[in-house]
Amino acid sequence: MAKLPQSKGRKVTNLILLALERAIDGYVRFEDLANNPGYYAYGMGWSYPLNKASVAKALQRLREGGYVELLNDEQLILKLTDKGREKAILAELQSQVGKWDGKWRIVIFDIPEKRRAARDLLRHNLKSWGFTPWQKSVWVTKKNCTEPLREYVSSIGIEDWVLIIESDNIGR
Numbered sequence: 001m002a003k004l005p006q007s008k009g010r011k012v013t014n015l016i017l018l019a020l021e022r023a024i025d026g027y028v029r030f031e032d033l034a035n036n037p038g039y040y041a042y043g044m045g046w047s048y049p050l051n052k053a054s055v056a057k058a059l060q061r062l063r064e065g066g067y068v069e070l071l072n073d074e075q076l077i078l079k080l081t082d083k084g085r086e087k088a089i090l091a092e093l094q095s096q097v098g099k100w101d102g103k104w105r106i107v108i109f110d111i112p113e114k115r116r117a118a119r120d121l122l123r124h125n126l127k128s129w130g131f132t133p134w135q136k137s138v139w140v141t142k143k144n145c146t147e148p149l150r151e152y153v154s155s156i157g158i159e160d161w162v163l164i165i166e167s168d169n170i171g172r
Contacts, residue, residue: 012058014095017067017080017088086155092148093129100142105149106165107131107139111158118158125152 059078062068067084071077080088107126111119123139131139146166153162 012054013062014091016058016062017084017091089148089152093145101144103166103168104170105141105143105146109137109162111161115158118156
């Protein structure tokens with residue numbers, strides 16, 4: 001399934017969220033991010049410098065949406081909120097960066113009927129993230145997304161019913 005290209009503004013927004021997610025304790029100084037985007041974007045395929053105006057506009061949208069909060073007005077220190085962390089995890093799951101590392105990520109779940117909404121949400125999201133169903137509750141992908149996927153499953157409270165396997169040994 002072909003993916004629609006992301007706008008530059010959306011890429012900057014996702015970069016900021018992912019940078020904050022990867023930063024220690026979710027804190028980053030605006031100047032550090034704007035002047036050293038490669039440091040924070042390592043492994044995300046970011047190949048061009050950030051325009052400070054684009055970063056400022058993206059941060060404004062993120063603050064207004066409740067994804068980041070400003071901790072210090074003078075030094076412009078930003079912190080990722082819980083809502084922002086969830087969005088960062090989803091952004092990472094949706095991104096497709098680099099070549100396949102030869103490992104499959106397999107999601108197996110048996111979520112009870114009383115949690116049907118969570119089960120349906122997981123199935124819907126797996127499909128939108130490019131996973132392929134092998135069965136109704138067995139999905140696979142070649143994306144290197146094990147850790148963000150585990151964080152997502154934990155964030156929606158279904159970790160007791162979901163197994164995520166990473167393997168390079170799948171065959172008949």
